[in-house]
Amino acid sequence: MNNQFPFPQDSGGPQGFPSIEGQQFGSPQFPGSMMPPFGQQQFPGNMFPPFGQQQGPSFPPSFPPGGQQGGQQGAPTSPPPAFVPQRQSAGVFAVDPGSIRGCLFRNTYVWLNNGNSFWLYPIHVGRRSVAGFRWNGFMWTYYGTDLERIASFQCF
Numbered sequence: 612m613n614n615q616f617p618f619p620q621d622s623g624g625p626q627g628f629p630s631i632e633g634q635q636f637g638s639p640q641f642p643g644s645m646m647p648p649f650g651q652q653q654f655p656g657n658m659f660p661p662f663g664q665q666q667g668p669s670f671p672p673s674f675p676p677g678g679q680q681g682g683q684q685g686a687p688t689s690p691p692p693a694f695v696p697q698r699q700s701a702g703v704f705a706v707d708p709g710s711i712r713g714c715l716f717r718n719t720y721v722w723l724n725n726g727n728s729f730w731l732y733p734i735h736v737g738r739r740s741v742a743g744f745r746w747n748g749f750m751w752t753y754y755g756t757d758l759e760r761i762a763s764f765q766c767f
Contacts, residue, residue: 684716684734686732686744686751686753687718687732687744687751690746691718691730691732691746692718692730692767695720695728696720696765696767698722698728698763698765699763699765706758706759706761706763706764707758708736708737708738708739708741708758711733711736711741711758711761711764712736713766714733714764714766715733715734715735715736716732716733716734717732717733717766717767718730718732718766718767719731719732719733719764719765719766719767720764720765720766720767721761721763721764722761722762722763722764723756723760723761723762724760724761724762725760729745729746729747730745730746731743731744731745731746731754731764732744732745732746732751739757739758739759740755740756740757740758741755741756741758741761742754742755743755
């Protein structure tokens with residue numbers, strides 16, 4: 612059989628890999644070895660700790676962050692009030708971020724321009740948007756919308 616490799620084809624190394632000058636691939640003495648001996652793996656930055664000892668962030672990451680981290684609060688732990696408030700007179704202009712900011716972390720009933728209405732628990736107000744948790748009738752789900760889509764709101 613014709614050898615097409617530039618080194619001898621002996622199976623002296625692990626899993627049939629050849630040995631070079633008496634050194635086996637995967638041994639700590641082999642220069643350029645990528646893996647230390649079995650059972651002594653040390654990965655850069657401990658990216659892969661031993662099974663059952665996972666550290667760092669969980670995967671997949673949850674969005675949005677739960678709990679109170681960095682000034683943010685997670686979803687409410689109880690449902691919103693059981694009533695639908697009466698809609699106040701609607702304005703013609705988009706909702707101002709300063710006006711809805713007072714409803715942060717409070718149950719807020721929102722009426723959209725398209726006729727939809729729902730309970731919202733806002734946790735963030737930006738220059739042109741609001742984000743928080745929307746009650747879907749069974750549970751809180753993360754939701755965000757442009758302030759210009761909101762016709763009116765009332766917080767409790």
